[in-house]
Amino acid sequence: MIDLEDELILLPGPVPVVPRILRAISRPMINHRGEKFKEMLERITQALKEIMRTENDVFVLSGSGSCGMEAAISNLIKGDKILAISNGKFGDRFIDIAGRYGDVIPLEYEWGRSIELEDVREVVEREKDLKAIAMVHNETSCGITNPAPQVAAIAREYDLLFVMDGITSIGGMDVRVDEWGVDIAIVGSQKCLGAPPGLCAVAVSERAWDRMVESPPLYMDLRAYRKSAGKGQTPYTPALPLFFALDEALAIVMEEGLDARIRRHMHLASMVRDAIRRWGLELFPRLNEVSSYSNTVTAIKIPEGITVDELRREVKQKGITIAGGQEHLKGKIFRIGTMGNLQEKDVLVVLTVLERVLEARGVV
Structure with a gap:
């Protein structure tokens, strides 16, 4: 436990x-x-x-x-x-x-x-x-x-x-x-x-x-x-x-400073997005010229080879909680929050665990 x-x-x-x-x-x-x-x-x-x-x-x-x-x-x-x-x-x-x-x-x-x-x-x-x-x-x-x-x-x-x-x-x-x-x-x-x-x-x-x-x-x-x-x-x-x-x-x-805090949120979100792209997965939102990917949560389409419930359960066994989709997006996407006082090391841990889970399933 x-x-x-x-x-x-x-x-x-x-x-x-x-x-x-x-x-x-x-x-x-x-x-x-x-x-x-x-x-x-x-x-x-x-x-x-x-x-x-x-x-x-x-x-x-x-x-x-x-x-x-x-x-x-x-x-x-x-x-x-x-x-x-x-x-x-x-x-x-x-x-x-x-x-x-x-x-x-x-x-x-x-x-x-x-x-x-x-x-x-x-x-x-x-x-x-x-x-x-x-x-x-x-x-x-x-x-x-x-x-x-x-x-x-x-x-x-x-x-x-x-x-x-x-x-x-x-x-x-x-x-x-x-x-x-x-x-x-x-x-x-x-x-x-x-x-x-x-x-x-x-x-x-x-x-x-x-x-x-x-x-x-x-x-x-x-x-x-x-x-x-x-x-x-x-x-x-x-x-x-x-x-x-x-x-x-x-x-x-x-104490951190608002501008520094905003930069940290941007950096953590970019870490997640970069990893998702590197693994060949697809971000969920469809953007136009006036919208953008969120810097506080990243939504990712679930790939073939694993379900959202399986992914969340397996990372949960490693002590990490991520989110699934809501209502009609349940089972279709998973979400990773990068807000608050999270630090780079926290995101690195999550990305490492995610990559290992996806690799074990032959997804990446």
Whole structure:
């Protein structure tokens, strides 16, 4: 049996949590209405603003990335028309969420196929009363990075709000919330930031504040977060151990330097892609000139001679966890995450084990 403390996980989240962050979780509880929490929240907020490259308001919610997605939609949409773009599982989630709060206009592609900007513009011009566009920047279900800056520019051209899921890109890729014109951006704790799951953060522009609905869901009411932030608090009881962990994780990001962290993510992903090509395997996404392979997760078509379940089981026996495909991609692709605080040596270990497994099956 593999010792869980020695297991190496290369998933599209959650990511391995380094001992320094694990120790932070065990800190004694504090008064979440007191001065210590206020100081911690100020550190967290300032660090997130630097990582998101924004001067907008930033709030941390005790909930996963999906909580942030729903907070964004539910504070902007109440019966309004919204364009939700999807080429993967999490784009589909945006469509689902948007459909619960408003009149969703879906622009759907086959999972892993690139978004076409002409299609976006065509829908925007056809649907004259749209209020917003929602899109996933980095779609981990199929390893593709979508053209967020270009879609944001279309939204601004037509005076629409732009909501961006940056859950698996912010902190590991060059994301510029203000420069791109993102009205609400979302990041998850358990991805590139390297913290445990359970928290998300949203950055909210002044344009978004001006167009928010009345009476959004109580727990995700962003106006309540804005009001409480003025006192250095959250409106509802925060998940304190996870805040301790996020505080420490963000300190690590700051110590490494954001640009260096982004370069490391790029390097680790290129190591995986180079190995895949060297072995004669095929990357999954179909790219166009405005999309790219993700630098936080690589999706690979499963070759003849081995199944995804067999591959995952055999590398699992060596103490390594990788991901398979989701829903209709199950059994067709496998995925290797390269986000958080993973280092080159970790990826080298995984690639060595993968190559040996594939060689033993006569695949490479």
